[in-house]
Structure formats: C-alpha cells, structure tokens
Amino acid sequence: MAAAPVPDKARLIDGKAIAAELLEKTSREVERIVADHGKAPALAVVLIGSDPASEVYVGRKIAQCRKAGITSIEHRLPEDTDEAALLSLIDGMNADPAIDGILIQLPLPKGIDAALVLDRISPHKDVDGFHPVNVGRLSSGTGGLVPCTPLGIMMLLDTVIDDYRGLDVVVIGKSNIVGKPVSMLLLEREATVTVTHVETRNLPDIARQADVIVAAAGVPHLVRGYWVKPGAVVIDVGITRVTEPDGTTRLLGDCATHELAHAAAVTPVPGGVGPMTIACLLSNTVRAARMARDA
Numbered sequence: 001m002a003a004a005p006v007p008d009k010a011r012l013i014d015g016k017a018i019a020a021e022l023l024e025k026t027s028r029e030v031e032r033i034v035a036d037h038g039k040a041p042a043l044a045v046v047l048i049g050s051d052p053a054s055e056v057y058v059g060r061k062i063a064q065c066r067k068a069g070i071t072s073i074e075h076r077l078p079e080d081t082d083e084a085a086l087l088s089l090i091d092g093m094n095a096d097p098a099i100d101g102i103l104i105q106l107p108l109p110k111g112i113d114a115a116l117v118l119d120r121i122s123p124h125k126d127v128d129g130f131h132p133v134n135v136g137r138l139s140s141g142t143g144g145l146v147p148c149t150p151l152g153i154m155m156l157l158d159t160v161i162d163d164y165r166g167l168d169v170v171v172i173g174k175s176n177i178v179g180k181p182v183s184m185l186l187l188e189r190e191a192t193v194t195v196t197h198v199e200t201r202n203l204p205d206i207a208r209q210a211d212v213i214v215a216a217a218g219v220p221h222l223v224r225g226y227w228v229k230p231g232a233v234v235i236d237v238g239i240t241r242v243t244e245p246d247g248t249t250r251l252l253g254d255c256a257t258h259e260l261a262h263a264a265a266v267t268p269v270p271g272g273v274g275p276m277t278i279a280c281l282l283s284n285t286v287r288a289a290r291m292a293r294d295a
C-alpha cells in the first residue's frame, strides 16, 4: 500500500467558526423551545472568588447566553464563601423549576471541596457533565450530559475524520474535565485510545505512533514536531497565559504548532478548542431544558 502523502502545511481547524455554527443551531433550538413551552432555557452561573481567567470565561458564557436567547442567572460569591452556604445555594437551584442548568466555574477557592460541590448538583441540571452519574453514563455509553470541552473536541475532530474505527489516538493528560472523558468518547467511536500523562515514559515515542493526538497536559509547547507522525491530526487543548519581558501577555498551547507543518490538521490556540467549550455549554443547557420539558 502506498504511504499517505506528507502534507507541507497543516490545515487549521477553525474552532471559532465551528463554535459559531453550533451557537447558531442552539439559538434556533431555543426559539423552538420558547415556541413549544413559552419559556426560554435558563442557566445558573456561579463564580466564587475573583480568579481573572474565570472572570473572563464566565463573562463570555453569560454574553453568549444572551446572544442565544438563554436566560442566565449569575451568582458571584466572595473568595471566603463557606462550603455549607454554597451547598445550600445548589440545593435551592436543584429544586427551582425555573433553572435548567447549573454551572459552578472551576477552579474553586482553596478550602472548598470541589468533588462534594459537584456531587450536589442534580445530574439532570449538570450541564458540565461532572456529576458521578453523568461520568458513569459516559463510561458505560448510556447517554447523560457530556463535559463541554471533550464534546467540543469531538466536534472539531468530526470535521476532519469520518471513521475512527481502529485509529490510534494518544491522549496526553488524565484530568476529569478533558483527558478521561475525551478518551471515553473516542473509545465509543472505536478508536484505539492510549491515555498518557506527564509521568508517562517514552511519551514522544508513544505520541509518534498516533494518528490523532489530543494534548491536554497544561504544559506549554510540550508536543514538539518530532513527536508527531506525518499526516496526524493534533488537537491542542492547552491554554497557558505567559507574560513577556515587555509586560505583554500571550497564550501558549500544549503544542509547538510552528513545528507541525507535517501534520494533516491542527487546532490553533487561541481559536481552537476554547470557543467550543462555551458553545457546548449552551448546547448542553438546551439539551437539559428539552429533557426537563419532555419529562
């Protein structure tokens, strides 16, 4: 069999454009829900403390909700919020039929047990897909709400891959938000998935076998050109903000993208996976709203 041609320039997968399409589709679904039930889906967004990146993400989530016609209810709580007060806020939102989705922005301040908090959210309103019931459903392939970043990664991959059966995929990173759930989604599509992390031995050699690399280790420019097989697809999930000597800041992904001309396709940072995370949050909110109204 002839070897696949080596590309001389990797195709950029435009996350911004794909997210915009999904947001458009979500807005149309919101209109249908309003027409059928007379009430727009509603998302409660909880931000505790004043982490600058979290402020930016929450601001974008709320702005996108407004654009899509989703009602957002904002709860901004101080850094020293008591865990019991947060749990009681969640109990109230779980019981409130006017709220379809609950989002607790991560990371939480020190002293608050994230697992306890996420477990308290009703699985039906868990639009982040972090509740153990939804994690279990994803692992067993039995539906449920799926975490936003992995869902977005699959949508980006679907623009360049038709059939995942037997493809060798290397996931770098084992977080509950990205590495583990995206591995489950890829397994469901019958890819051969190798989950690795920064302690994995011979990581460059393992990565070089892959048809697809999902880099989610949070280590800037970890994946170098020689780690990537010619013609592979590379999804860069990393976003690390670095400050230059002149005081300006820029975002670095987990991949040295300038060394990846020989890849078939890569996602840029910014403008790749990040915008999909927010678009999928809105789409999950609409899904939760539809499920609540159809129940």
Ligand SMILES: Nc1nc2c(c(=O)[nH]1)N[C@@H](CN(C=O)c1ccc(C(=O)N[C@@H](CCC(=O)O)C(=O)O)cc1)CN2
Residues within 6 Å of the ligand: 056, 057, 103, 104, 105, 106, 107, 128, 148, 149, 177, 239, 251, 269, 270, 271, 272, 273, 274, 275, 276, 277, 278
């Ligand atoms: N409850 C949650 N908390 C966090 C999640 C999550 O899915 N649920 N994910 C991340 C942060 N995040 C969303 O909350 C997020 C990260 C990045 C982007 C994004 O659009 N990035 C842009 C660049 C943005 C910038 O300029 O800083 C891009 O990559 O183009 C959106 C959402 C942790 N917490």
